[in-house]
Amino acid sequence: DQQVKQNSPSLSVQEGRISILNCDYTNSMFDYFLWYKKYPAEGPTFLISISSIKDKNEDGRFTVFLNKSAKHLSLHIVPSQPGDSAVYFCAGGGGSEKLVFGKGTKLTVNP
Amino acid sequence: NAGVTQTPKFQVLKTGQSMTLQCAQDMNHEYMSWYRQDPGMGLRLIHYSVGAGITDQGEVPNGYNVSRSTTEDFPLRLLSAAPSQTSVYFCASSPGLPNRYNEQFFGPGTRLTVL
Numbered sequence: 001d002q003q004v005k006q007n008s009p010s011l012s013v014q015e016g017r018i019s020i021l022n023c024d025y026t027n028s029m030f031d032y033f034l035w036y037k038k039y040p041a042e043g044p045t046f047l048i049s050i051s052s053i054k055d056k057n058e059d060g061r062f063t064v065f066l067n068k069s070a071k072h073l074s075l076h077i078v079p080s081q082p083g084d085s086a087v088y089f090c091a092g093g094g095g096s097e098k099l100v101f102g103k104g105t106k107l108t109v110n111p
Numbered sequence: 112n113a114g115v116t117q118t119p120k121f122q123v124l125k126t127g128q129s130m131t132l133q134c135a136q137d138m139n140h141e142y143m144s145w146y147r148q149d150p151g152m153g154l155r156l157i158h159y160s161v162g163a164g165i166t167d168q169g170e171v172p173n174g175y176n177v178s179r180s181t182t183e184d185f186p187l188r189l190l191s192a193a194p195s196q197t198s199v200y201f202c203a204s205s206p207g208l209p210n211r212y213n214e215q216f217f218g219p220g221t222r223l224t225v226l
Contacts, residue, residue, distance in 0.1 A: 006153075009151070032212050032213075034212065034214060036217075041219075041220070042219060043115070043203075043217030043218050043219050043220050044154070044201070044217045045217070046214045046215070046216070049212045049214065051212075089153065089154060093212070093213050096208070097142040097159070097161055097207045097208055097213050098144075098159060098169070099156075099213060099215060101146075101153050101154040101155075102153055103151060103152060103153035104153050104154075
């Protein structure tokens, strides 16, 4: 049972445009969500989080939107930069220390 | 702070060999965990620990053992390596509950190949 789903394995956008990465979840017990960014040959690094009581959280160029009724969240990157090219993981948590990760989406930002 | 450190960075084993992947953190975090990353599979939890002396299984624990004798260290043991354990292994730590978001800090990874 895949509790966190990232259905798009890859996404390609032009520099300066918006990148939208999507994530769906099935576990209603999640009460917060996190996005991680991973470059090749490095460990994942925390990017942004959102509580289930909010529908939006913004940090600079990065905004996460949460639609609880649809069990869907998305990460918006505006404007996209070539340095944003990485694999992005969505993760859900709640009730315990464990995080459940999606399979990731590889973002490529073309100059 | 060094954060989360992992050794070795690369390792090649033969089937049936044993080894220990080392993980240490200097942030006094209670929660530590091990993940494996395989192509198209994301990050899957192997084992985790909520504090010294306490460990539990994650999603894919078979073939791996862990122990947590100190807050700082959380080694992962492969008793008899198999080709299916070829993967990139990440250790992570976090302050644990009741922190609001269990933001986990990851190490740089160990790339393991089992022949």
